Amino acid sequence: MSEAVVEVHADHADHGPAKGLSRWLFTTNHKDIGTLYLWFSFLMLLIGGTMALIIRAELFQPGLQFVQPEFFNQMTTNHGLIMVFGAIMPAFVGLANWLLPMMLGAPDMALPRMNNLSFWILPFAFGLLISTLFMEAGGPNFGWTFYAPLSTEYAPETVTFFIFGVHMMGASSIMGSINIIATILNMRAPGMTLMRMPLFVWTWLITAYLLLAVMPVLAGAVTMMLFDIHFGTSFFNAAGGGDPVLFQHIFWFFGHPEVYIMILPAFGIVSQIIPTFSRKPLFGYDSMVYATASIAFLSFIVWAHHMFTVGMPIAGQLFFMYSTMLIAVPTGVKVFNWVSTMWRGSISFETPMLFSIAFVVLFTIGGLSGLMLAITPVDYQYHDTYFVVAHFHYVLVPGALFSIIAAVYYWLPKWCGKMYDESLGKLHFWLSFIGVNITFFPQHFSGLAGMPRRIPDYALQFADFNMVSSIGAYIFGFSQLLFLYLVIKTIRSGRQATDRVWESAHGLEWTLPSPAPYHTFTTPPKITEAEAHS
Amino acid sequence: MPKVNKNWLQGVVGLGLALLPFGARADELNMPRGVTEISRSVYDLHMLIFWICVVIGTVVFAVMFWSLVNHRKAAGHEAAQFHESTQMEIIWTLVPVLILIGMAFPATQVLIQMYDTGGEDMTVEVRGYQWRWQYKYLDEDYNSTFGFFSSLTTPIDQRYNRTVKGENYLLEVDNALRIPINRKVRFLVTSEDVIHAWWVPDFGIKRDAVPGMLNELWTIVEEPGIYRGQCTELCGKDHGFMPIVVEALPEAEYDAWYAQRLELEAARKKALSQTFSAVELMTQGEQIYNTFCTSCHMPNGKGVPPVFPALDGAEIATAPRRADHFEIVVNGKTGTAMQAFGRQLDAAQLAAVIHYERHAWSNNAGDITQPSDIVEFMSGQQ
Known part of the structure; x- marks a missing residue:
């Protein structure tokens, strides 16, 4: 129905992209900005991944062989910061930029100039952060959670660069989320009611509100650090009447919603892909929306489960234990919905589906270890060990990252008009799937056996599992270069993709030609019940 | 595509086999049962929750894999078009709630037991x-x-x-x-x-x-x-x-x-009021140095410049004015890793380690530092 509209518009050659570098610097086009975000996040994935490989090389055997403990701490810290703020979050924003207008039948994002700014802040923010690694005092070395007073009184001088870097990342995220909310609430095509929106849009709407609520809290935390370090205040200094534990409360009030910011859009992606390759509508659309909203609400009242060992009254411990356990309910609803969607479908196993199935299985494993971690008395034994490392990598790597990779395979033919190489895609999947499990599964064991996280060297009983884990990390890390090769090969020489791409893909983006023209839906399509979400 | 499903199986089995040789020792695999009543309660709780999670995971994955094998397009399975069932949604909301309540009871009990401080010996x-x-x-x-x-x-x-x-x-x-x-x-x-x-x-x-x-x-x-x-x-x-x-x-x-x-x-x-010979101070000082100072300043006194300065040949450890040396050891230096050892060591230990630093390696300040000098320094500054 909208093909006609698009073809008419494609004649406007003067609306096409500018030539050369200025196209990317000054672009206000949601597709260009989406592309920038995605390439940037991939670069960050490689940098953060290199740091992970340095960590795993050092931990391959007991003893100190490649790096010194100071540098090791800088690697764990920057690996965490870069993966969270540089790889996962910008990748989801990139997907939102590419997909939201096409899914909603809008011509572009609501605030295109701000869109440009929110991207172009990022290279400077991460430039600032990464440059500290080359300074005499060394980069941030206090963990990605930067607990005071290690990150204030005892921090290297470069901590100020880190603070400004975090401020810039926060500003970028706030602008990005305002843009997304404004787009979803104002730019929907006629007939695209809220309850007809694709789930990816729904999860992003809720994520954007989470971002808007908590990024200012993070900004507050780093500003208080700045004042403690440079202006003599004592927010987090017990000797001056402050409280180091206050920092943790503020940080995790940001930090727990933050981890859902990194997983809700992933839920949305998987909820788009599974129905397509099961050739069957999503089992419970409404309950998926409500479950996402419940998870978002709960994320605000569970933060202290990251701090069970900090010394809280028993009433506090019990409250945070119960509220955390509750998250299992809406999360379970999601998993059951995906399984019921596959049930009695007509399932095929293209690469996006393989990554989505692996997502459901491995994210569920991460969710179950999360449930174990919620049980306060047992958490005392798990806290700050490799069991926690295994848990959050299971939800973030085969969780968030796999969903992003699945999304790239799923929508790449729409973006560039070319089909990727299916056998290479499957090879990439199997290498990633095996690599990720060899890396992170043994970490459950080393954690239970008592290995603390963030240590550069370890006692001898942890040696076997660390060696296995390091081997897995190298398999996983290098398979991502195959992904890079595959994407470049697709863009340069893939065979022409059809407009629909997948035989039972639903949604407005599939009504557009492949590749999607530079400007789409300049005249909004009209959406009827029949064409609404898959 | 039956090939894909075989790959799944091979992947899982292969992974299990790869890990087997490493599963030999129990203390490498699981939490210790421990030697206190609390540690055993915690262990039992851990195993209970673990098995509940294993059962839930197994059931969910079994249903899913059964569907992946039997409802394949390659096997000619036609897609049903059913969706939405309030009844199912209610069931899979309520059942987990009941399981969670079942977990919360023992967890609360153990936690209350742990918080029973007081009555200590x-x-x-x-x-x-x-x-x-x-x-x-x-x-x-x-x-x-x-x-x-x-x-x-x-x-x-x-x-x-x-x-x-x-x-x-x-x-x-x-x-x-x-x-x-x-x-x-x-x-x-x-x-x-x-x-x-x-x-x-x-x-x-x-x-x-x-x-x-x-x-x-x-x-x-x-x-x-x-x-x-x-x-x-x-x-x-x-x-x-x-x-x-x-x-x-x-x-x-x-x-x-x-x-x-x-x-x-x-x-x-x-001993704080005693005087020691240079030899006694050096022996005692070396011991303290190796415990408290080597991780930054290194056993050879060369440090790791620029973050951890060298002491060997350093002006502070050789100049005739000892007060600067006392000051940095006793009170530390804010904004650096140098701690205030006056709060960790007594006067005799401080005297020994300072004497050692002034006479070890190539340093030869040619003076002698006694516990009384430190006491004087510390009281003089207050």
């Missing part, structure tokens, strides 16, 4: 430092009767792979915390600098050591033995090198040791 103050632990045995009025530092003893050569690693690599200390079995020992956990965490897995207890805060923990150990743990909160450069070793002794043996320590403490206090 003795109290030990546990204080974290960058990067060692200090234990102080407190009397009924919470005054320290005596105390000591507990530092890693694993030689630096083992850490840098120059010699063979010992059995308790990175889990051995000079002075273990000693406690009696069958008595309720209360720990007051705090920190002098950054946040650390004190953890002994076999006791099933862990608590953060937060500067300016006192956290309470307790344990009743049932079996004599040596129990090892590690700091579990990132605390800077040597976070991985501040283990915890607790020696649980039979009551009588503990009481004898305690009495002996009280005598030693009286002798130590006397």
Whole structure:
């Protein structure tokens, strides 16, 4: 129905992209900005991944062989910061930029100039952060959670660069989320009611509100650090009447919603892909929306489960234990919905589906270890060990990252008009799937056996599992270069993709030609019940 | 595409086989059962929740994989078009809620048991430092009767792979915390600098050591033995090198040791007014240097410039004016890793280590530092 509209518009050659570098610097086009975000996040994935490989090389055997403990701490810290703020979050924003207008039948994002700014802040923010690694005092070395007073009184001088870097990342995220909310609430095509929106849009709407609520809290935390370090205040200094534990409360009030910011859009992606390759509508659309909203609400009242060992009254411990356990309910609803969607479908196993199935299985494993971690008395034994490392990598790597990779395979033919190489895609999947499990599964064991996280060297009983884990990390890390090769090969020489791409893909983006023209839906399509979400 | 499903299976089986040879030792695989009532309750709770999770995972994945195999397009399965079922949604909301309530009951019980502080037989103050632990045995009025530092003893050569690693690599200390079995020992956990965490897995207890805060923990150990743990909160450069070793002794043996320590403490206090020979100061000083100073300034005094300055040939350790040297050792230097050792060492120890630094390696200040000089310096500045 909208093909006609698009073809008419494609004649406007003067609306096409500018030539050369200025196209990317000054672009206000949601597709260009989406592309920038995605390439940037991939670069960050490689940098953060290199740091992970340095960590795993050092931990391959007991003893100190490649790096010194100071540098090791800088690697764990920057690996965490870069993966969270540089790889996962910008990748989801990139997907939102590419997909939201096409899914909603809008011509572009609501605030295109701000869109440009929110991207172009990022290279400077991460430039600032990464440059500290080359300074005499060394980069941030206090963990990605930067607990005071290690990150204030005892921090290297470069901590100020880190603070400004975090401020810039926060500003970028706030602008990005305002843009997304404004787009979803104002730019929907006629007939695209809220309850007809694709789930990816729904999860992003809720994520954007989470971002808007908590990024200012993070900004507050780093500003208080700045004042403690440079202006003599004592927010987090017990000797001056402050409280180091206050920092943790503020940080995790940001930090727990933050981890859902990194997983809700992933839920949305998987909820788009599974129905397509099961050739069957999503089992419970409404309950998926409500479950996402419940998870978002709960994320605000569970933060202290990251701090069970900090010394809280028993009433506090019990409250945070119960509220955390509750998250299992809406999360379970999601998993059951995906399984019921596959049930009695007509399932095929293209690469996006393989990554989505692996997502459901491995994210569920991460969710179950999360449930174990919620049980306060047992958490005392798990806290700050490799069991926690295994848990959050299971939800973030085969969780968030796999969903992003699945999304790239799923929508790449729409973006560039070319089909990727299916056998290479499957090879990439199997290498990633095996690599990720060899890396992170043994970490459950080393954690239970008592290995603390963030240590550069370890006692001898942890040696076997660390060696296995390091081997897995190298398999996983290098398979991502195959992904890079595959994407470049697709863009340069893939065979022409059809407009629909997948035989039972639903949604407005599939009504557009492949590749999607530079400007789409300049005249909004009209959406009827029949064409609404898959 | 039946090929794909075989790959799935092969992947899972292959992974299991790859891990098998490493599953040989139980202490590498699971949480220890431990030696206290609490640690056993925690272990049982852990296993209960673990098996519940395994059952849930197995059921969900079994349904999913059954569907993946039987509802394949390649096998010619036609897609049904059903969706939405309020009844199903209610069932899979309520069933998990019931399971969670079932988990919450035992969890609450164990937690309440853990919070039953008070009624203790003795109290030990546990204080974290960058990067060692200090234990102080407190009397009924919470005054320290005596105390000591507990530092890693694993030689630096083992850490840098120059010699063979010992059995308790990175889990051995000079002075273990000693406690009696069958008595309720209360720990007051705090920190002098950054946040650390004190953890002994076999006791099933862990608590953060937060500067300016006192956290309470307790344990009743049932079996004599040596129990090892590690700091579990990132605390800077040597976070991985501040283990915890607790020696649980039979009551009588503990009481004898305690009495002996009280005598030693009286002798130590006397030493503060003594004068020592240069040789005594050098021997004593070297020992203290190797415990407290080497991790930054290195055994050869060369440091790791620019972050950790060299002492060998340094002006501060050779100039005739000793006050600057006293100042930095006693009060530390804010904004750097240099700590205020005046709060960690007594005057005799400070005198020895300062004398050592002024006369070790190529340094030869040609003076002698006595405990009385330190006492004078410390009182003069107040």
